[in-house]
Amino acid sequence: MGRFSHILVHSTEVAETITLNRPEKRNALSPVLIDELITALEEAASSDCGAVILTGAGPAFCAGLDAVYLGASQSHTPEQHRHDGEKLAYLLRTLYDFPKPVIAAVNGPAIGSGMSLATLPAFTLATPWARFAFNEIRMGFVPAIAATFLLRQVGEKRTRELLLTGRMLKAEEAMQMGLVTEVVAAEELMQTAHSLAKTMTQNSPQAMLALKQLLAAHSRRKLDEEIEKAIEVNAQQRLTADFEEGVKAVLEQRRAEWPSLKHKV
Secondary structure (H helix, E strand, C coil), X not given: CCCCCCEEEEECCXXXXXXXXXXXXXXXXXXXXXXXXXXXXXXXXXXXXXXXXXXXXXXXXXXXXXXXXHHHHHHCCHHHHHHHHHHHXXXXXXXXXXXXXXXXXXXXXXXXXXXXXXXXXCEEEECCCCEEECCHHHHCCCCHHHHHHHHHHHHHHHHHHHHHHCCCEEHHHHHHCCCCCEECCHHHHHHHHHHHHHHHXXXXXXXXXXXXXXXXXXXXXXXXXXXXXXXXXXXXXXXXXXXXXXXXXXXXXXXXXXXXXXCCC
């Protein structure tokens, strides 16, 4: 039995591959999976590996936050909701500021927070069948933490459109937006990721770290403030009737009946 229950870690001299390993749940993010990802990334940051490859087991990359857990969390206190938001923000910030090159090998759908995991790394390789969406709005949720990073990636106009519609992006469109680095054949995905990681090992680790630190420093103070506000909005939204109804609708596989519409005159 390994140290981790929801991820697989394989290390070589070139790269450390971290695989989300809940294929029966489409690698949905549970608190355990988030904690394990954070631990694995922190260990990789201090290891001798030259790069990190992040991918998913089974047909999906990551389905986002676990809807079953969200349903069970309806009775949580505001403090518990805030703690959940802080953990997710810490995971995404860890990827954003990671001291080594991270390559996301997106083998299938990357939805909600899974899209953040797929697109925040320095490199995002995707198969033609990969799909991307921030669909939280359809379950009465506000993807506040994701929005903080997405604004920096695609600008305000695109961010508004993607988050307000929750629409699905094909891999090619995501590449045109700059969210995907390269679209590669499914059978070549991991080989391409490892080849890219090997290329990175020819660069100066010290210079790459200095560059990443420089880029992170440009927005650190503003990003700190925005993430703090996003965590607050995240926690507040989890207390709303629309979020409660949205999660129930997802679990019951039906259309949501929004309480906020019923309360309008």
